[in-house]
Amino acid sequence: MAPVKPRKYRGGPPPKPRSMPRLAKIKLEGAAYSEHMAKARKNRKPGVTLAGVLLVGGAAIAGASWIGGNLFSAREALYVAADTMATAAGLTANIEVQGVEGQRKTEVAGVVLPDGRRSIVGASPQTMKDNVESLDWVESATVQRLWPSTIRVKVQRRDAFALWQENGTLTVVDAAGERVHGAQPSVYKNLPRIVGPGAGPAAEPVLHALEELPLLRARLASFVRVGERRWNLNLKNSMVVMLPEDDPVGAMAKLETLQARYGVMDRAYVRIDLREPGRVITQARQPQPVAVAAPPPRP
Template identity: 45%
Template sequence: MAAVRARRGGGRMPPEPPPRKRRRAAPPPPTNIPRLAAIKLNGGLRAEDAQVSGKSLLLALTGVIFFTGAAIAGATWLGSSLFDAGEAFSRAADGVAADTGFAVNDIRIEGVVGARAAEVRAVIVPEGRQSLLSLEPAEVQARIEGLGWVQSARVRRLWPSTLDIRVARREAYARWQEDGQVSVIDLNGERLLTERAADHGELPLVVGRGAGPEAQPLLAALEELPQVRERLNALVRVGDRRWNVELKSGATVALPEEGAAIALARLEGLQTAHMLLDRPVDAIDMRAPGRVAVRIHPELAGSPLLLAGGA
């Protein structure tokens, strides 16, 4: 029968297709392997693996707090502090910068000279700093403008090792007390009507009728005499012909009619050599050419404290 069907169909019967193979299901992953191994086995970090529980976060924060506390305690135990550690790091970095070509080798100051320029120079570079990298222009400017006689300052860093500074001093130069009224004057003794004396307590005081315009030579001399200027309380005009210097200690220095500015320079020298203005003196008379007469405080007359530079 099959042969008859084959002949009627004019050919052989097609072969039967082979049976399909069944794919085996993947075995479930083991449940007892470490979490990191499971992440690698799965081909990477999944969304559910990246989730952090509140408990894990709390443990992490606790660890950070504990570590910070331990660091502070350790620093305290060593007799130091975190600030000291930061300062030590900053100084080390500053030293490296200086050694690699950024040391401050040149400071240019324009607008002032002499002792005033020295005052500016003294506040430019903080102690322990050597490199231009450590000098922020805004911070240097703030320190310079903190000087009472400075109106404004401009600070520029010229790489790799130069600091350029331009200083504008205040137009107000001194205070002038006349007939009980105190006004602000410029270097020429002209009153500055827009300035209040109460706002310029750092300026030197000149006292007496007509004292303002006459004080210019002494005020200019004081620019180069920082030790006398520091101890000055007032310049007092005497009889419209000469000056007395009143010191903050209460002592009075009588200056000659001629050469008062030269006498002030001599007074600066006596302070440098003998600390005269820090001794318990009541009066210093410099009116006689080439002579200085000193009167000690009456309460200390005959005391050896004068020779010792007493209190």
Template identity: 45%
Template sequence: MPAVRGARRAGRNQQAEHPRSRRGKAVPPPSMNSMPRLAQIKLSGGLASDDVKVSGKSLVLALTGAVFFLGAGVAGAAWLGSSLFDVREAFARAADGAAANVGFAVDEIQVSTIEGASAISPARAAEVRALIVPEGRQSILSLDPNDVKTRVESLDWVQGVRVRRLWPNDMLIEVERRQEYARWQEDGEISVIDANGERLLTERAADHANLPLVVGQGAGPASPPMLAALESLPQVRAHLRALVRVGDRRWNVELTSGTTVALPEERPEEALAQLEELQTEHALLDRPLAQIDMRVPNRVAIRVHPVLAGGLRPLLGGA
């Protein structure tokens, strides 16, 4: 009996090792060649050295693809950056041309002066018109009044600007020019300045010989208060030859007679007003004087010059 049991167990073990088909035939174990590649990798425990070999052609293709994608990324960044302006500009020009074609083409740019301001010459008006319509623009819609105002105010001789669209085709530019206020002599060069002491680079000093002259380093920017004070002092102004800046801290007044008036460092405008009173009461500026010193408050020191133009003349009131 034990021998029979052992034979039965052996038969069962053989059946487990070689399963049979439904028809009773044994099914052979699957070969490695018939298995999927992934299953073979799993059964073998990983990739063999032969599995990771890369051909030169594959490597070249991989590198080419990487370079292509990298180049595409750089090109996209460039388009979004610097070239995006070109895209917008092309779109703006197309829209501008369409607006011009439907009746909004720029027809006339009128340039005039702001009411009460000095007239401007035809050459100045042409200079303004040249700045109005940007290159490549045709329609009134493309002319933003604020941009036009900024461009016209960039002109050296312009003080202020008003801009209006006159629909559908015209634009009105009203300009206030900077006024020539004085001449400024510095380092031997004479230029024209406005009421703020700023140079008018487009004006020639020879064309404005009637303007007052300020002389010295920093005289131009420092002169507006003095020049404004002289506006209400006609007698001093009539005798004025030049305002001379001394040490960039105070002024001397040079008179047409050759007299020098030394003004105080503090409140020189008040000294000018006092000088106007002395001229009214004593004709002081008509006397043959070498110097009038007003640097000490409440005191006027006079030095007589014996032979100035006009000869010796007695001082009125024994001054």
């Protein structure tokens, strides 16, 4: 079969096909653009959009407070406004704490955000970091904000757990009661003290127990070693709690429970004796005599 010869056109190349009508082209391009925007909205990260809305909205509210104020006040107003909007949207912060456990973990979570703020945009990461590092037992902290509602805090705690007072000399000790060489006691004034000969090596169980007893920890001034066999607790209000030789940790936990239920460490007691199992013996403070002015002599 003979090959088909291409058709020849008189006067030049074949004419181009007719272009699409303008109106049809506009409709087709509009439909494609709408489809593209729908996909973009579907794939858009909600945290980024949320952050923009919160920051723009917060900036608008904070701008009004800046007039007549200072830059610090305006910045704080921005965080308060953004926090209010995020909280109203149901985005309460989920605070993850790494590096510590138990009551120390709860303590860190409680100070990350300033009072009254509950969202991821309630404060700057630097402010959160400063809040955590203000705890006297924290060496350092790092803070990450993970959109839309997670704050991750990594804590490195200090080696120092207490100050050991022996023969009039103070040294810093770790959780095992061992001296921390090079640590200056003047830097750790807020740590509890352990007092007496041999108190350092014997302190490990009670120091670990104290970590989980926030009510006692807030009131404790010192552990005093008695006869190198048992402990007394000296509280900041001058009360003395006598612990048993056999189970001082259990007695400390019992004291924490009594404080939570009855507030025993805040009462007018001179001493609480927990040395006998199943018994709590208290000694009340003697009322101080009140001086009464003598009546003036009769004329």
